Amino acid sequence: MDKKLLEDRKKTLIGFMSDKNYKPMRARDMAMLLGVERERRQELHQVLDMLVEEGKITCNRRGHYRIAEPDIKTGIFRGTARGFGFVTVEGLEKDVYIAEYNTGTAFHEDMVEIQIIKPASGSRSAEGKVLRILKHGLTEITGVYQKSRNFGFVVPDNQKLGTDIYISKSKSAGAMSGHRVVVKLLDYGDLHKNPEGEVIEILGHVNDPKADILAIVRSYSIPEEFSEEVMEAAGEQPDSVSEKELAGRTDLRMLQTVTIDGEDAKDLDDAITLTYQDGLYHLGVHIADVSHYVKEGGALDRSALERGTSVYLVDRVIPMLPHRLSNGICSLNQGEDRLTLSCLMDINEKGEIVSHCITESLIRVDRRMSYTKVAAILADDREAQKEYEEFVPMFLCMGTLSKLLRAKRRKRGSLDFDFPESKIHLDAEGHAVSVEAYERNEATDLIEDFMLAANETVAEDCFWQELPFLYRVHEEPDREKLLQLSQMIAGLGYGIRTSGSGKELHPKEIQKLLAKAADTPEEAFISRIALRSMKRARYSTECSGHFGLAARYYCHFTSPIRRYPDLQIHRIIKENLHGALDESRIQHYQDILDGVALKTSTLERRADDAERDTEKLKKAEYMADRIGKEYEGMVTSVTEWGMYVELPNTVEGLVRLDDMVDDYYHFDRYHMTLTGETTRKQYGIGTRLKIRVSWVDLQSRSVQFVLPAGNDTKETNERM
Secondary structure, X not given: OOHXXXXXXHHHXXXXXXXXXXXXXXXXXXXXXXXXXXXXXXXXXXXXXXXHHOOOEEXXXXXXXXXXXXXXXXXXXXXXXXXXXXXXXXXXXXXXXXXXXXOOOOOOOOEEEEEEEEOOEOXXXXXXXXXXXXXXXXXXXXXXXXXXXXXXXXXXOOHXXXXXXXXXXXXXXXXXXXXXXXXXXXXXXXXXXXXXXXXXXXXXXXXXXXXXXXXXXXXXXXXXXXXHHHHHHHHOOOOOOOHHHHOOOEEOOOOOOEEEXXXXXXXXXXEXXXXXXXXXXXXXXXXXXXXXXXXXXXXXXXXXXXXXXXXXXXXXXXXXXXXXXXXXXXXXXXXXXXXXXEEEEEEOOOOOEEEEEEEEEEEEEOEEEEHHHHHHHXXXXXXXXXXXXXXXXXXHHHHHHHHHHHHHHHHHOOOOOOOOEEXXXXXXXXXXXXXXXXXXXXXXXXXHHHHHHHHHHHHHHHHHOOOOOOEEEEOOOOHHHHHHHHHHHHOOOOOOOOOOOOOOOOHHHHHHHHHHHOOOOOXXXXXXXXXXXXXXXXXXXXXXXXXXXXXXXXXXXXXXXXXXXXXXXXXXXXXXXXXXXXXXXXXXXXHXXXXXXXXXXXXXXXXXXXXXXXXXXXXXXXXXXXXOOEEEEXXXXXXXXXXXXXXXXXXXXXXXXXXXXXXXXEXXXXXXXXXXXXXXXXXXOOOEEEEEEEEEEOOOOEEEEEOOOOOOOHHHOOOO
């Protein structure tokens, strides 16, 4: 059913049910009145289901449909370990709070119908009540099996589930106490009984460091293995470029070409060329032409869409495409002819892109470079410059152009959240042996600048051609989030300026805030809370701009090996280049792109969450071997239950208020003042202090610290 026909049928049904003479009725009665033929009634059910999911109509337990009342909403239920939950409703800025006694039998991730019983007021969320469950979201969970005499139960890894899963003896698959398992849910339980399940896989023992990450992979339902059909399709792809494939392509093999990636990267999907002449930089960003090999609708394409993105975990990469493609013919390997889609840009000495060309091309990479080596060359390391002598002029030119592009972006207000990422090293058994802060260098910035330039150029080109397209959008922060940010930084002596209405914020204001906080104790904290005040970037068919980059046009063009949206827009660009984007193909893309945008945005979030969880897990595991050791850290936030302290290696832990032995305390969001019989100490955001690792919980992936006796914070009790 195409998009226009679907919308027409939705309007027909809404109009029918909105009539003042309409009485709630079943689908079969509706079909008879509307004259829907028997063989098309399945389509009627599909449209009704969509309208229910969109919250436009409701269906009671007897199967009667009616227009949804204003206080009836549909959304996704998120549980908590404490019994209450929240429902995310499309179109509402804040989730709806559901008290424990109003959750009914809703299970974490269920699609539910709720009634708003208290509207939102100020900073307070709306409160609701679950009326019924429309669809269960989770079908499998992971957890630790505990054996009893006649039955067993599984304690879920996901603490938001809040209840154990009952496992009958016959459905335990031989699991023993302490085994980490995957459970298929057979019954979701109710107010009087626990959910029931069946063990379908034993991942290993709870203390096995490899089983814990595997459990996270399973809990997010991330597919690891490719089907036989997909592997066969990958096996049919060539190992090298044939003469026949060169027809109509721009041959760029005469240009000095490099890739710049991390030392351990295997899927190299972008290459760079750069020359300078008569006041113009000629920058070429060349991206692997993955769409040449992954055809729309084929097994490889269907599999890639279901994955949406490659997932980069601490101990493994789960690729979007099979390695034969991602590390083979689609990887821009040194010395090999490769098919690419190139964005060729002419840039003046002000950093302005004055002309461009997007073309199918052929390249050959002359040298594979690492960020470390290029950074050394740019830092005038004589040894590195001698090793890559013939490429040094181009790299120095790249460094100059990178600074021009970055200055141009900063001038318009583009944001740069500069706080360290984590780099975690594991031993052969998968146990964390080191956790370090991973700092960016001039080479990583350089590649980022060039990729951003290509992404913006391609997006603007396709926008003005009015092509059906997938943009990467980032909306302005909500007014309430801006107010919260303003209040938090005010306590630290900072401020931001909004429009007269207080509803709008130019990204330059955030940029000024980050610049003012640079090289101060509170820099990392302010960067984080500023980032948290932002909305999440997503994919969309509407070109609504990117707030964080202060860009009117933006897309993801540069990573089709690991991101499906990039692969999708490559197809559109290539069809347009070949003049094949006729009315039927435009309609085809208009029918599918909204769905692709929503699906890939959701899958991207799944990957991000899984990556975050594995990092938290391995950080906790690393600190579990260091209980009793003392470190220096910095307070990153203060709460009513204690304060969070971050160590230089990026590990964060909680110092619980209960563990601070002073007799009295005062809390004002930014400071914790403790008063004992003979002492008075104040801790605030940015305070540097010593901590001792006291406790680690691998189940919740949390770390707790205590303050050693005699902890001296005098030198850090400066202005916060």
